[in-house]
Amino acid sequence: xxxxxVYIVFIVxxxxxxxxxxxxxxxxxxYQSLQKPFFNPPNWIFGPVWTTLYVLIGIxxxxxxxxxxxxxxxxxxxxxxxxxxxxxxIFFGMQSPVGALVIIIPMLICIIAFMVLTFTRDRLSxxxxxxxxxxxxxxxxxxxxxxxxx
Numbered sequence: 001x002x003x004x005x006v007y008i009v010f011i012v013x014x015x016x017x018x019x020x021x022x023x024x025x026x027x028x029x030x031y032q033s034l035q036k037p038f039f040n041p042p043n044w045i046f047g048p049v050w051t052t053l054y055v056l057i058g059i060x061x062x063x064x065x066x067x068x069x070x071x072x073x074x075x076x077x078x079x080x081x082x083x084x085x086x087x088x089x090i091f092f093g094m095q096s097p098v099g100a101l102v103i104i105i106p107m108l109i110c111i112i113a114f115m116v117l118t119f120t121r122d123r124l125s126x127x128x129x130x131x132x133x134x135x136x137x138x139x140x141x142x143x144x145x146x147x148x149x150x
Contacts, residue, residue, distance in 0.1 A: 003066055010065065011058035017085060018054045022047070025088040030095050035149035040142060053132050057081070060118075060125040067122060076114040083107035097147045104143055108136045 027043060061077050068074060083103050091100035111133045119126040 003062075006066055007059065007062040010062035011055055014058040014061065014081070015051060015054045018050060021085055021088050022050065025092040027092060031092060034097075034146055037142065037145035037149065039145075049135060053135060056128045057084075057132060060114075060128040063122055063125045064118065073114060073117050073121070076110050076117065080107050080110035080114060083110065091143070097143060097150065101140075101143050101147055104136065104140050108133070108140055111136055 061074075061081070064071075064073050064077050084107055087100050087103050087107065090096050090103055111129055115126045115129045115133060118129075
């Protein structure tokens with residue numbers, strides 16, 4: 001029962017904080033006016049993708065917490081989460097693609113480091129981060145392209 005509570009707390013916290021940040025940092029006229037690369041996805045895709053990713057991130061975080069709440073893997077999980085939650089306010093709120101790029105690159109590094117360090121100890125948590133790593137790599141390319149185009 002204790003482990004179920006940990007899972008619920010992690011998943012609900014990650015999804016709720018992510019949703020709250022998303023609702024308070026929606027793309028507006030400023031974002032619409034930016035030049036975007038040809039591979040820019042439609043806006044409607046971001047909500048479902050991030051909700052799914054946040055559930056996977058929450059599960060991986062809970063699994064890591066249950067195994068070792070004070071270890072390097074948990075610190076990496078929290079670090080990437082802080083960076084994740086900072087990205088939208090910097091990109092959309094502060095209207096700073098350059099600032100957001102400065103955030104997303106170390107975020108991607110933390111995600112990959114988490115996957116590498118977790119792979120032998122908890123392969124499932126590492127694999128749960130794979131779609132997240134791919135999406136953030138794509139988002140990094142999109143963010144960098146917006147910087148270059150504008």
